[in-house]
Amino acid sequence: MLKINNLHAEVEGNKILNGLNLEIKPGEVHAIMGPNGSGKSTLASVVAGNEEYEVTEGEIIFDKSNILELSADERAQRGIFLSFQYPVEIPGVTVTNFIRTAINQIRKAKGLKDMPANEMLKKIREKAAMLSMDRKFLSRSLNEGFSGGEKKRNEIFQMAMLEPKLAILDETDSGLDIDALRIVADGVNKLRTKDNATLVITHYQRLLDYIVPDVVHVLVDGRIIKTGDKELAKELEVKGYDWLREEAVV
Amino acid sequence: MDLKEKLLSSYLAFEETLDLDNDIHDIRNNAIKYFEDTGFPNKKLEAWKYTSLNSILKEDYSIFPKQSSAIDYKEVKQYFVYDIDSYQIVFIDGIYSSHLSKTTHDKFDACLMSSALNSSKYNKVIQKYFNKIAPKDSLTALNTAFSKEGAYIYIPKNVVAEKPIQILNFSTGNEHALMLQPRNLIVVEDGAQVQIIERHQSLTDNAVFTNSVTEIYAGKNAQADYYKIQSDKISSSLIDNTFISQERDSEVSVHTFSFGGKITRNNLNFYQNGSGINSILKGVTIIEGKQHVDHNTLVHHRQPHCESHQDYKGIFADKATGVFNGKVFVDKIAQKTDAYQSNNNIVIDDGATINTKPQLEIFADDVKCSHGCTIGQLDEEALFYMQSRGIPKKEARALLMYAFANNVLTSVKIPELKTRITNEIADKIGVQLGFDL
Ligand SMILES: Nc1ncnc2c1ncn2[C@@H]1O[C@H](COP(=O)(O)OP(=O)(O)OP(=O)(O)O)[C@@H](O)[C@H]1O
Ligand SMILES: [Mg+2]
Numbered sequence: 001m002l003k004i005n006n007l008h009a010e011v012e013g014n015k016i017l018n019g020l021n022l023e024i025k026p027g028e029v030h031a032i033m034g035p036n037g038s039g040k041s042t043l044a045s046v047v048a049g050n051e052e053y054e055v056t057e058g059e060i061i062f063d064k065s066n067i068l069e070l071s072a073d074e075r076a077q078r079g080i081f082l083s084f085q086y087p088v089e090i091p092g093v094t095v096t097n098f099i100r101t102a103i104n105q106i107r108k109a110k111g112l113k114d115m116p117a118n119e120m121l122k123k124i125r126e127k128a129a130m131l132s133m134d135r136k137f138l139s140r141s142l143n144e145g146f147s148g149g150e151k152k153r154n155e156i157f158q159m160a161m162l163e164p165k166l167a168i169l170d171e172t173d174s175g176l177d178i179d180a181l182r183i184v185a186d187g188v189n190k191l192r193t194k195d196n197a198t199l200v201i202t203h204y205q206r207l208l209d210y211i212v213p214d215v216v217h218v219l220v221d222g223r224i225i226k227t228g229d230k231e232l233a234k235e236l237e238v239k240g241y242d243w244l245r246e247e248a249v250v
Numbered sequence: 251m252d253l254k255e256k257l258l259s260s261y262l263a264f265e266e267t268l269d270l271d272n273d274i275h276d277i278r279n280n281a282i283k284y285f286e287d288t289g290f291p292n293k294k295l296e297a298w299k300y301t302s303l304n305s306i307l308k309e310d311y312s313i314f315p316k317q318s319s320a321i322d323y324k325e326v327k328q329y330f331v332y333d334i335d336s337y338q339i340v341f342i343d344g345i346y347s348s349h350l351s352k353t354t355h356d357k358f359d360a361c362l363m364s365s366a367l368n369s370s371k372y373n374k375v376i377q378k379y380f381n382k383i384a385p386k387d388s389l390t391a392l393n394t395a396f397s398k399e400g401a402y403i404y405i406p407k408n409v410v411a412e413k414p415i416q417i418l419n420f421s422t423g424n425e426h427a428l429m430l431q432p433r434n435l436i437v438v439e440d441g442a443q444v445q446i447i448e449r450h451q452s453l454t455d456n457a458v459f460t461n462s463v464t465e466i467y468a469g470k471n472a473q474a475d476y477y478k479i480q481s482d483k484i485s486s487s488l489i490d491n492t493f494i495s496q497e498r499d500s501e502v503s504v505h506t507f508s509f510g511g512k513i514t515r516n517n518l519n520f521y522q523n524g525s526g527i528n529s530i531l532k533g534v535t536i537i538e539g540k541q542h543v544d545h546n547t548l549v550h551h552r553q554p555h556c557e558s559h560q561d562y563k564g565i566f567a568d569k570a571t572g573v574f575n576g577k578v579f580v581d582k583i584a585q586k587t588d589a590y591q592s593n594n595n596i597v598i599d600d601g602a603t604i605n606t607k608p609q610l611e612i613f614a615d616d617v618k619c620s621h622g623c624t625i626g627q628l629d630e631e632a633l634f635y636m637q638s639r640g641i642p643k644k645e646a647r648a649l650l651m652y653a654f655a656n657n658v659l660t661s662v663k664i665p666e667l668k669t670r671i672t673n674e675i676a677d678k679i680g681v682q683l684g685f686d687l
Contacts, residue, residue, distance in 0.1 A: 048638045052630070076640035088635040092653030098639070101649060106640035141653075158639065 007058035034219035079165030148175030185210030282395035311429035423454025440469035498524025544573035566602035
């Protein structure tokens with residue numbers, strides 16, 4: 001589904017990704033862990049199509065075609081979703097209006113008519129209930145004044161509404177309390193099918209107890225320096241990253 | 251002959267038609283004298299530093315249209331807020347159109363300035379209110395000298411005008427270039443309430459220069475909401491001079507929606523004469539090309555325990571220019587004043603410019619006054635966020651602009667008008683999003 005080959009990316013002249021390779025197949029869950037500043041969010045942004053980052057080398061193949069030339073909205077329309085580490089506040093646009101606009105714009109891009117209002121409403125209610133989201137959030141301005149945890153839950157609500165093929169969850173667990181973490185993780189699990197894939201970026205094993213990864217990668221200095229199964233995450237929790245850095249140097 | 255001379259000689263001709271015994275005559279004479287001495291404002295004046303009238307003054311305007319013209323309602327329906335029940339006071343080329351109007355004398359008066367000025371029945375009100383708060387400045391004086399027609403609205407004590415009143419000024423283009431000087435007087439007595447929607451609309455691309463004066467008096471505990479739709483053709487320019495005098499516990503709001511026109515200058519002045527007053531000034535400006543909109547506001551707090559809220563938003567594309575000059579004066583006795591002022595602008599293109607200047611003169615020591623102005627671009631992070639949800643850049647920008655203007659619309663009390671303005675904004679931005687904010 002997603003294949004990244006030798007990806008190099010920079011921002012404002014700083015090289016951040018240095019020859020990154022990654023392959024994710026349909027139905028899989030991958031986890032990326034790595035120290036602060038190693039380039040995890042940058043990778044997520046580059047895959048989602050943030051033009052702030054310049055790709056200087058390599059390719060990103062999604063569903064068999066190179067998507068580097070596509071804009072962020074075109075990528076979203078093809079099924080890529082990014083749950084932001086720091087969701088943006090948009091005063092004046094309600095959660096409902098925002099998601100309705102997103103869904104209908106995606107449908108428009110596919111040549112479909114707007115989703116009928118009652119169907120939209122039903123879906124919104126259903127997904128909000130799945131994530132135990134208080135209805136009053138739906139009529140509030142998007143993320144404005146939301147707590148850290150509320151923002152993250154709202155990201156997953158949007159994911160549930162958009163039903164992407166590839167969901168990248170960038171530290172969705174940080175900011176969530178224990179109950180919320182379980183609710184959100186359950187939500188993500190319910191959305192899994194054999195045809196979609198999830199890339200989870202996290203610092204903590206805790207999340208991976210709920211969303212169990214098939215593959216775990218360690219990203220350091222803009223490259224993946226180790227790949228393993230879910231046991232690797234547990235090992236990292238105990239040992240940290242230094243032993244891997246040393247291993248990589250050797 | 252330049253415009254000033256033309257106006258001075260037109261005044262002499264106009265005088266011939268007037269009743270010289272009418273009290274207003276002295277007022278007119280003083281006014282024209284003042285205009286003669288001062289002339290049109292120029293950029294040397296501090297208050298006109300960023301707005302030059304030169305490009306509009308050079309046209310050869312007709313001062314009095316030769317003949318009144320008729321227009322069909324269906325041709326102009328779009329300019330009315332037509333899906334509400336309302337009174338309508340309509341002028342075509344400055345002349346009252348009974349055909350398009352719906353006036354009343356039932357519980358209150360919503361009729362014509364010409365009859366108010368000339369009929370003894372209204373003499374007392376005119377004596378008491380006409381030209382009493384309009385200060386001496388050259389453009390207001392010019393309008394006063396030529397005051398002839400406009401809306402006259404008188405809401406007696408404790409009467410609530412049950413439906414809004416629309417004031418529409420159409421120009422037909424029958425004249426190659428036309429100067430209009432509507433004069434409105436609105437008196438809302440103690441405990442009375444009214445909602446007014448005003449629009450200036452040219453129907454062709456011929457030049458129109460409107461120099462409008464509106465005086466609004468709000469009595470004790472009165473309430474008035476005034477909505478100005480400035481969405482005229484690019485060949486039209488407007489100088490809107492509005493003066494508001496408020497007594498204790500009254501609330502007056504003025505919303506100004508500036509989307510059209512070549513040069514638009516709003517001189518909006520509030521004078522507070524009692525305690526417990528609330529004055530609300532809101533504006534949305536969305537312009538492009540070489541359009542120019544200048545908001546020059548004044549709130550004069552002259553008594554304690556009053557509030558004022560100013561919130562102006564602007565979106566400027568291409569080479570459009572915006573000016574915001576917001577003055578707040580707080581007299582020494584006006585303790586506990588709560589004055590808020592904010593002016594936020596988004597610049598879409600590098601060629602657009604904005605001059606924003608708050609001017610606070612506070613002589614009381616126990617007040618809450620805040621002001622802030624911002625000039626920025628659309629938030630790139632927010633744009634990426636929206637795009638990452640599948641919303642194309644153009645729509646994302648439109649949505650952000652909508653959202654930006656949105657909080658000014660929330661205080662519009664007539665739902666149909668709110669929808670109408672939302673649609674005009676959508677049109678202006680060039681996108682239909684298919685929902686209301
Ligand atoms: N827009 C930007 N401008 C300048 N530097 C940037 C920008 N975005 C990222 N960086 C830098 O790139 C490096 C990688 O950042 P990134 O956010 O990808 O790290 P991360 O692995 O997600 O870290 P964390 O675990 O703290 O979230 C950091 O050194 C960061 O400062
Ligand atoms: Mg990060």
